[in-house]
Amino acid sequence: MYIGIDLGGTNIAVGCTDDAGNLIAKNSLPTLSGRSYTEIVKDMAALCERTVSDANAGMNEIKAIGIGSPGTIDSKNGVVVFAANLKMEKAPVAAELGKYFDIPIFMENDANAAAYGEYIACGHKTDSFVFITLGTGVGGGVIIDNKIYRGFNGAGAEIGHMTLRMDGNECTCGKRGCFETYASVTALRKITAEMMEKNPESIMHEWVKNRGQISGRTAFECAVKGDKAAIETRDTYIRYVAEGILSVVNIFQPEILVIGGGISKEGDVLLNPIKEYVYKYDFNKFMPKTDIRIAKLYNDAGIVGAAMAAKNMAEI
């Protein structure tokens, strides 16, 4: 059995999996970020014990622990180098958790961990796999030959920060035109707001009034009802996502590319036009095409991936 920990800015989620990555038990606690890493790790350790107990097991049955964390992670040394939303800098989280458990402990960037989780959930080994998550930002993870690809410094696979439109939208990273500024849910909300302003007759106004605020679902739900402005909003957004995925496909030609994040719950409405666009324009005209799919694990991808990545690392 393995433990996977998804250390987020809001919650710490801990899961206990079997050797194949099936989730047996899970629990979560608020992170209360801003606390010292030692306090956070103390809660994390207690949550591990509770979750293992919920799985009717003992800590002695756990072969390894994997921790997925946002920010820049030094996987080799198990250190959170910098994570703005955890308010951590050079925090030796793995070593700290090692004070509680005498078990191999590994750290991973959270998007990489989620990618590995979805890779495991795809059920078969492929030598090239890409995961793109559309959330507050756009995250990415690349699995090559059953290994998480991190680049030489651990900071690789920042697919959200490839340029989609040079000199375009301003990004929080300091440059302009990043894929993330067009394809994140944050971007979708912005496009929705702009379209609503231009289209006072759109039923999106009523939708937002009833629910209190614009969300990533506003345009998708109103488009189904035939609202023109909503359809245009949705299709504009989907084309941005598709254009970025097209670049990723031309670069990696992965056997499988999985789209995750909250917006991926839209399913075929999102997936089909992306496939159509990518298959029409990708540079590969003669060889088999990338299988583009919607994520399976959603919020559990991080804990399953962290657990399975730890298994992989422990076996090397």
Add this chain to the structure above:
Amino acid sequence: MYIGIDLGGTNIAVGCTDDAGNLIAKNSLPTLSGRSYTEIVKDMAALCERTVSDANAGMNEIKAIGIGSPGTIDSKNGVVVFAANLKMEKAPVAAELGKYFDIPIFMENDANAAAYGEYIACGHKTDSFVFITLGTGVGGGVIIDNKIYRGFNGAGAEIGHMTLRMDGNECTCGKRGCFETYASVTALRKITAEMMEKNPESIMHEWVKNRGQISGRTAFECAVKGDKAAIETRDTYIRYVAEGILSVVNIFQPEILVIGGGISKEGDVLLNPIKEYVYKYDFNKFMPKTDIRIAKLYNDAGIVGAAMAAKNMAEI
């Protein structure tokens, strides 16, 4: 010893290398593309024998032959699936050359072969290496864990066809805004022509009159003399190149990224502003930075890379 073959639309170049990839002898012949692949391979075989003889060796000392070819290559089966400028479709080039020599023969995409050559020329093994060549088009090659990364279908690493500016310049691939349409020498010539038209006082007009045509060197050479329009042309072009390399760095965070192609002979004039731009804007703020370099082998990268990739494949 190994043989590397660079099968181009214009010339076939054959090189004989030692086990470390040092070029001992090389020769070339016009491809005369449009001929059948059997005729081309016949010339190729004769050129192999002549080159091995020039290296004071015999074919029995050759351990493997590598062929780099443009277009879509099926490496596993040694087939040119499709190559427009060779006018070849489903041509079993490796098997055909095998009729002449009873030696392991491997095929590779030409950009991948050149990437592998520059990787070998870097002299030490790195687990992440990217090569970008700025020529008529923009080619790319990615080496991960000492292996050429091809994607699951052999069509990967088409870095020239990632989007740099969505809805931008039209590309020969059928989509718009590809990196290649901004960063190739073809693009530089176009930018130069446009700037010349807008600036009749520029000394670029005289440069072009003296040499008969605009080239990739026009702006670089006139900029050195202080010509404002030439400086603007050069700097605009360099920023396009830098923006694409920035995306590649954010995605791969390679330990080494090498820039090749004719324009890379400009050296530091090209390299330094690219480094400055990438190091300023890349997403990695806390870990070591990618070492960005100018190519070492230039035109020999293809033959050395094909030879060494064949060595690598033969040893697996």
